[in-house]
Amino acid sequence: MTIPSLKSTNLFKPLQIGNISLKHRVTHLPTTRFRATAEHVPTDLQLKYYTDRSIAPGTLLITEATFVSEKLGLYRNVPGIWNEEQTKAWKTIVDSVHEANSFISIQLWSLGRTGDPKFLKERGLDFIAPSAIYFDEASQKAAEEAGNPIRALTEDEIHDIIYNQFPNAVKNSIKAGFDIVELHSANGYLLEQFLQPTSNQRTDKYGGSIENRTRIVLEIVDNLINNEGIDPKQLAIRLSPFNTYQGSLAEKEPTHPIATYGYLVSELQQRALKGQELAYLSVVQNAGSNVDFINQIWTGKIVKCGFYSTQDDYTNVIKDVEADDRTAIGFGKKFIANPDLVERLSNDQELNAFDASTFYGYTNYGYNTYPTLNEIGKLEIDEEAEKNHFGKALA
Numbered sequence: 487m488t489i490p491s492l493k494s495t496n497l498f499k500p501l502q503i504g505n506i507s508l509k510h511r512v513t514h515l516p517t518t519r520f521r522a523t524a525e526h527v528p529t530d531l532q533l534k535y536y537t538d539r540s541i542a543p544g545t546l547l548i549t550e551a552t553f554v555s556e557k558l559g560l561y562r563n564v565p566g567i568w569n570e571e572q573t574k575a576w577k578t579i580v581d582s583v584h585e586a587n588s589f590i591s592i593q594l595w596s597l598g599r600t601g602d603p604k605f606l607k608e609r610g611l612d613f614i615a616p617s618a619i620y621f622d623e624a625s626q627k628a629a630e631e632a633g634n635p636i637r638a639l640t641e642d643e644i645h646d647i648i649y650n651q652f653p654n655a656v657k658n659s660i661k662a663g664f665d666i667v668e669l670h671s672a673n674g675y676l677l678e679q680f681l682q683p684t685s686n687q688r689t690d691k692y693g694g695s696i697e698n699r700t701r702i703v704l705e706i707v708d709n710l711i712n713n714e715g716i717d718p719k720q721l722a723i724r725l726s727p728f729n730t731y732q733g734s735l736a737e738k739e740p741t742h743p744i745a746t747y748g749y750l751v752s753e754l755q756q757r758a759l760k761g762q763e764l765a766y767l768s769v770v771q772n773a774g775s776n777v778d779f780i781n782q783i784w785t786g787k788i789v790k791c792g793f794y795s796t797q798d799d800y801t802n803v804i805k806d807v808e809a810d811d812r813t814a815i816g817f818g819k820k821f822i823a824n825p826d827l828v829e830r831l832s833n834d835q836e837l838n839a840f841d842a843s844t845f846y847g848y849t850n851y852g853y854n855t856y857p858t859l860n861e862i863g864k865l866e867i868d869e870e871a872e873k874n875h876f877g878k879a880l881a
Contacts, residue, residue, distance in 0.1 A: 492800055493832050496807045500544070501814060503787045504719035504765030506589045506665050509544025511807060511814040512828045514821045515791050516593040516670075516724075518550050518564065520848050521877050526553060526566035528575040529877025534854050536579050539821060540588035542828035546814065547583060548768070548789075551595035551670055552576075554655040557614070558647065558676055559597025560605055563848055567592065568651075573658040575880035580663040591666035591722060591765075592659045594652070598676030599636055599685065600732050603629035614639050616679050616686040616693065621732050641690055648705045653714045660720065666765045668722040671703055673770065674732025681746055696741065700750045707754070711762055718762040722789075725750070726770035727777055744779050751783045758786055768816065781810065791816030795840075826858040835859060850875040 492498065501508045521531045536547055553559075553566035566572050576592070583590045599615035603625075606613050613634045620626040620636055629635050639647075652669075659667045671677035679685040680702045686693050692701055703723070710716040727747040754764060763786050771777045771792040781788065790806050795818050803815050821827050823840035830837055844852020851872035857865040 491834055492803070493834070495804055496811060496813075497803065497815060498832055499811075501787070501812070503546065503814070504666055504722075505717070506546070507544070508546055508589070508814070510542070510828060510832075512542075512545065512831060513789050513791075513814045513816045514539055514545070514547040515816040515818040516548050516551050516668075517818050517822055518561075518846075519853060520561070520563040520846055521853060522563050522565040523877065523879045524563065525571070525879070526560075526564060527572050527879040527881060528565045528579060529879055531850055531853060531875075531877035532565070533579050533582060533880060536590065537582045537586065538825035538854070538858075539827070540583040540586040540590075541826060543587040545588040545828055546591060546665075547588065548591045548593055548668060548816070551593045552655075554594050554596050554647075555651045556609060556611060558651065559601025559614075560609065560611070561597070561602055562605060564595075567594070567655050567658045567662070569658075571879075571881045573662050576659075576662040576664070578880045584663065589665045591668050592662075592664045593668040593670050593724065594655050594659070595670045596647070596676035598679045599625065600675055603634040603636070604632040607632045607634040612637060614643070615676070617688055619685055619687065621674065621685070638688070641692070644692055644702060648702060648709055649713075652706050653710060656710055656716060656721075657714070660716070664720075666720055666722050667716075668724055668768060669703070669706065670724050672724045672726035672768075673729055677703055677706075678726065678729065681750070683741055696746050696749045699746065700753070703750065704753055707757070707764075711757075718757075719765050722765045722768060723754070724768035724770065725780075726772070727780070728772045728775035729770065730772070748779060748783060751780050755784050755786075758784075766814070781813075785812075787812050787814070789814045789816050791818070795819035795821075823856050824858075825856060826860075830859060847873075848876060849873050850877075 498510045501511050555568045599621050603613040613629055613636045615636055618636050618638045656667050681699050686699050691698055711718050727743040766787040766789050768789040769777050773793050794803050807815050819840045823838040838856050855867045
């Protein structure tokens, strides 16, 4: 089969998402990279990274996952947005993206049982989750050795998450100028831990039935819109219905994922029909799974992501973007390795290969050292120097 040029597909047609008008549908996915400071403040390395990937006007960049607060789980050198210093640093990045006439969405992250119990212990913080259930033996061993065993959140703590911690992070994000705030409710992290029976065995109003397990997500959304005055067009959410990563084991649940996620998406759709439509749903599709049921329930915009960056051809990209006129396609690994990915895809150009071994380093090497088309054969990289080039806080 001859694969048509991507430029002739919906991928390179404009798309209105929330309050922003994209010039194409190639979207940068959240890619956790550990390039912030020890105090979780964004750095000059991140400024260059996002600025370089905004060079095609009208591009939507979704940032690396960014911590809502210290309490909800931490990793070293991952950015946060719970304080003024972090907010000011992010604003520098946002302003740079906007100067390039592109757009930027921040993904808000809460770890729960996937956090680092030793690091949390060092900060005087508890290792928390919806229920006191470890996602694997290694996590349990790390928690026990750190003297920080996992414990279930109290109902008061859940209310604090909904009515204080998330609103604070969202308001800081809006203050920093982000076009959209994406709530990370996927991939085995805290909000998805509430959705899945494997990780949520609570007996109060936040556990048990589908209505109870989805309650925290819907209460966060409702509070932000109805009580905090956040424009729903500035909010989005990421979902992974068939996720098996980090102990979710969705396909082995007694409740089929379509039942849980069908209910959650239908509730979001009901809000949309009342004038509270979110900017988009970001939907992770695992290889071999089918998330088309979400398209049948949700009538708004969708950012599809999952396995596009690991394929050598674009058959699935074309299939998904051509299926309707409301879907954008998210790229992670391909965007990491190709700052000018939009131009390359538009012109059917060969891509740089990504080096996964450098993804989770702390330096500039393997982060801002990939050449654009114009730099191939011209960009000289001092590998040793870049491996010792650490970021400096932007605020």
